[in-house]
Amino acid sequence: MNLPLPERLPDTDAGHAKAAEVLRSGGLVAFPTETVYGLGGDAGNDRAVAGIYAAKGRPDFNPLIVHFADLEQVKQHVFWTPEAELLAQAYWPGPLTLVLKKHPDSPISPLVSAGLETLAVRVPAHPSARAILRALGRGVAAPSANRSGQISPTLADHVIASLGGRVEAVLDGGPCAVGVESTIVGLVDKPVLLRPGGITEDALAATLGRHLTVRHKAEAISAPGQLMSHYAPNALVRLNATEWEPGELRLGFGDMACDLNLSPSEDLIEAAANLFDFLHKLDARGGRVIAVSPIPHEGLGIAINDRLSRAAAPREG
Ligand code: TXA
Numbered sequence: 591m592n593l594p595l596p597e598r599l600p601d602t603d604a605g606h607a608k609a610a611e612v613l614r615s616g617g618l619v620a621f622p623t624e625t626v627y628g629l630g631g632d633a634g635n636d637r638a639v640a641g642i643y644a645a646k647g648r649p650d651f652n653p654l655i656v657h658f659a660d661l662e663q664v665k666q667h668v669f670w671t672p673e674a675e676l677l678a679q680a681y682w683p684g685p686l687t688l689v690l691k692k693h694p695d696s697p698i699s700p701l702v703s704a705g706l707e708t709l710a711v712r713v714p715a716h717p718s719a720r721a722i723l724r725a726l727g728r729g730v731a732a733p734s735a736n737r738s739g740q741i742s743p744t745l746a747d748h749v750i751a752s753l754g755g756r757v758e759a760v761l762d763g764g765p766c767a768v769g770v771e772s773t774i775v776g777l778v779d780k781p782v783l784l785r786p787g788g789i790t791e792d793a794l795a796a797t798l799g800r801h802l803t804v805r806h807k808a809e810a811i812s813a814p815g816q817l818m819s820h821y822a823p824n825a826l827v828r829l830n831a832t833e834w835e836p837g838e839l840r841l842g843f844g845d846m847a848c849d850l851n852l853s854p855s856e857d858l859i860e861a862a863a864n865l866f867d868f869l870h871k872l873d874a875r876g877g878r879v880i881a882v883s884p885i886p887h888e889g890l891g892i893a894i895n896d897r898l899s900r901a902a903a904p905r906e907g
Pocket residue numbers: 623625626627628629652653654655685687689703706708709710732733734735770771772774784812813814815816
């Protein structure tokens with residue numbers, strides 16, 4: 591397939607307006623959020639949503655997050671709860687996704703939640719994402735802007751390398767600040783952590799005044815990157831490497847000699863922001879194995895280790 595490359599839109603008022611126009615007419619636009627780049631389509635347009643699944647090559651049981659400009663828009667589509675209000679007040683706009691019961695009158699395409707009666711919603715903080723969402727005035731379904739199973743994109747160039755002409759336009763807003771996807775919390779019943787991410791479980795528990803149930807990896811897929819093999823580079827990934835084997839590409843953490851260092855000063859925020867870009871960069875060198883230093887399993891380290899363990903999981907097929 592020889593598709594033309596997507597149009598690269600500038601991060602200006604004109605760029606945001608053009609992005610909104612493409613979305614309004616049913617096209618797909620990739621845009622930056624504070625977590626990763628999203629592959630956006632009008633969430634109320636069945637054809638656009640189907641186009642997202644097709645562009646990603648995504649198994650259709652993996653539903654999408656709908657992004658909104660503000661809380662008022664969100665409330666038109668879901669049954670809002672007091673705990674949703676607490677979390678939204680504390681973390682929106684920001685890297686948190688809430689899964690709530692979908693309102694039967696919501697015009698969001700049923701394809702978005704792939705048959706579930708719930709909807710995943712979030713209000714992103716990135717100024718370009720917000721400008722596009724405001725200009726469009728309705729919800730945008732947006733998974734990470736990569737082919738299914740590949741590493742998530744934190745730069746416009748990653749999107750173009752993975753999706754090419756499967757997306758009409760890419761709004762180039764530079765690198766994403768958080769670098770791992772949003773935390774997903776289910777609030778249909780008691781609060782459940784469905785995916786660790788940009789906001790830590792401890793912070794959420796403090797806001798709610800109660801612990802969250804953590805979904806066990808072996809349970810049925812009702813959430814995110816719950817497919818075990820995910821975020822996969824072409825190279826094999828070896829975790830918790832405390833010494834390097836000959837020929838390995840070395841992804842370090844802390845003060846050490848290596849090929850790329852997630853954070854020489856052991857700063858987990860810096861490490862999360864670098865994670866996907868560095869996996870892309872090492873993978874592009876074409877080696878057989880990427881070995882990764884141990885990452886402390888605390889705070890953002892939990893989301894980083896979740897992504898790394900999926901990148902290292904046995905591949906299907
Ligand atoms: O940071 C993010 O969340 C990024 C940016 C673009 O916003 N988006 C993102 O989307 O990570 P995606 O599609 O790669 O991951 C969304 C996850 C899916 O794996 C899906 O399983 C889960 O959200 N999800 C969506 N709707 C759901 C629902 N109704 N119930 C449970 N999980 C849901």
